[in-house]
Amino acid sequence: MLVEFELIERARSGDDSAFSQVVQAYRKRILGTIARLIGRPEDVEDVGQEVFLRLYYSLEQLRTPEVFEPWLYRLTVNAAYDYLRRQKRRQESRMSDLSEQQVMMADAAAGGKLNAEELRRGKVREQVEALLEHVSEEDRILLTLKEVEGLSLKELEKIYRVNENALKVRLFRARQRVLKAYEAGEGAEKEKGAREG
Amino acid sequence: MDRMNFKDNDSKLDALLAQYRDAIPDQDAGANFMPDLWKKIEARRREGVFALDWLFADYREAVPDPELSSGFMPALWRRIEARRNENVSVFRRFAQVCMLATAALTLAMVVITHVQSEPVYSASYVDVLDAAHTVDSAQLMDSGDFQ
CATH class of the missing domain: 1.10.10.10 (Winged helix-like DNA-binding domain superfamily/Winged helix DNA-binding domain)
Structure with missing residues (x-):
């Protein structure tokens, strides 16, 4: 874990500064993973923001802070998957991309x-x-x-x-x-x- | 003459090739042939597998964690705010629809009540009850059971 459970608890209870700290701690790792998952550097930040946006609105559903990292990776996987699906559709409609x-x-x-x-x-x-x-x-x-x-x-x-x-x-x-x-x-x-x- | 020579040479070559085939007959493989073959297949496969592993490791290195732009956090908060406003406006719209529906229902009930305000019965409920009671009392008194 890159952050203390307590910080996640605070973010979960609506503390925006705690949420910012969680993002600061994880964003480099998550953006790196996204870069390697989607293979398009120009869209990495956009997909990364989508991940943290989803995190912000789903954090209260997190049962315990212990499962935070798998939860964050799950959100990353879903956002990357959505992106790749959209890209595929776009590529199908374009000859070269x-x-x-x-x-x-x-x-x-x-x-x-x-x-x-x-x-x-x-x-x-x-x-x-x-x-x-x-x-x-x-x-x-x-x-x-x-x-x-x-x-x-x-x-x-x-x-x-x-x-x-x-x-x-x-x-x-x-x-x-x-x-x-x-x-x-x-x-x-x-x-x-x-x-x- | 040439044609004869050609034919002759052609058959000579056939004969030579046949002799060559006889000289080097089909040969069975040694006992280690199959195990060695499988070892080679496995080594080749592993070579491919390892090469793929190296390639994935190279890829990990070739796409390092990106340097973050300074606009990342402000842009994230803007998106969070936009989503929140979107949710609020959806809720507000829903509340407006509910209020409108309630007002329409109230109006409809007022209209219905007004239309039905004409009396259905000419006498009130108490009058009807009173009349019925009078008849019952007269019958009781006539039968002499009333003490």
């Missing part, structure tokens, strides 16, 4: 402004986001929480409120799909390399 980040990267790369490390990071982001396209939005979020955010099955169990075995099966299937896409991508890269070499 590059994020601001991708456009900036492409521009900077064209202008030779990016250093090798930034290029590598950009490539990793692109690769992982392309791989995660092979699973549903729900599985994308679940897999990212497990594999990238490093949450344990026990933590995921509390967030999703389903039993561990069901999560394991779902994670295994999602991971297999991503792995398959990864291997296919690797194979294609090798073929391309062989042809060029």
